[in-house]
Amino acid sequence: MSTFKLTLSLSLIVLSLSSCEAQIPNKEQQIASAVMAAPEEKRADATVMGYNDKNELVIIKLGTNELICLADDPQKEGYNSSCYHKDLEPFMARGRELQAEGKSREEIFDIRAKEAEEGKLILPKNPATLHVLSGANGYYDAEKGEVVNANLRYVVYIPYATQESTGLPIRPLVPGGPWIMDPGTHRAHIMVTPPVDN
Structure with a gap:
């Protein structure tokens, strides 16, 4: 009997912790934490x-400038919020749609590449920036009003750019130095990842 009670108590604790981890923050907290990725x-x-109470990604605040920010997904471990230029929305939205269909990273890359070539997927005409605030142990501290244990990285999408057209290396030459990833493709982008202090 005591073993049963102990097992039951432990099960309830685990369920309680799981529900806390998956709890969706209120709209104000989501907005406050999401925009921390933006200048x-x-x-x-x-x-x-x-995220709404069904864990669906929806617009919770309509803004007036060029940035769209995504709140951290409470169903995923760690912390990840991002803000990007509105011209990237067709590219980002299509990626989310394909991911929801269960497509792999390679499949998503190939599908978006084909759709971009066919003119079905509109890519930015000018360089467009993505700001990402993330950390494996990151979280939003409501009392401090800030995201802790997370770092910013910057990605500048510049479709079809190459090492030759930009003069950038294809790997970082110094910690935090810019470099071009996926050069010559629809997903070509400049990576800038500030070094993390240990």
Whole structure:
């Protein structure tokens, strides 16, 4: 009997912890944490997409500037919010759609490449930036009003750019140095990952 009670108690604790981990933050918390990925002067007027009570990604704040911010997915471990230029939305939305269908990273790359070549997927005409705030142990501290244990990285999408057209290396030459990833493709982008202090 005591073993049964102990097992039952442990099971309830595990279920309680699981539900806490999966709990969706309220709209205000999602907005406050999501915009932390954006430059400070752009935060107030950014559009924010977050999660409703069905864990569906929806617009929770309609902004007036060029940035769209995505709140952290409460169903995933760690922390990851991002803000990107609105011209990247067709590319990003298609990626989310294909991911929801269970496509692999390679399949998503190939499908978007084909659709871009066919003119079905509209890519930015100018360089467009993605700001990512992430960390394996990151979380939003509501009392401090900030995301802790997370780092910013910057990605500048510049479709079909190459090492030759930009003068950038294809790998970082120094910690935090810019480099071009997927050169010559629809997904070509400049990576800038600030070094993390240990």
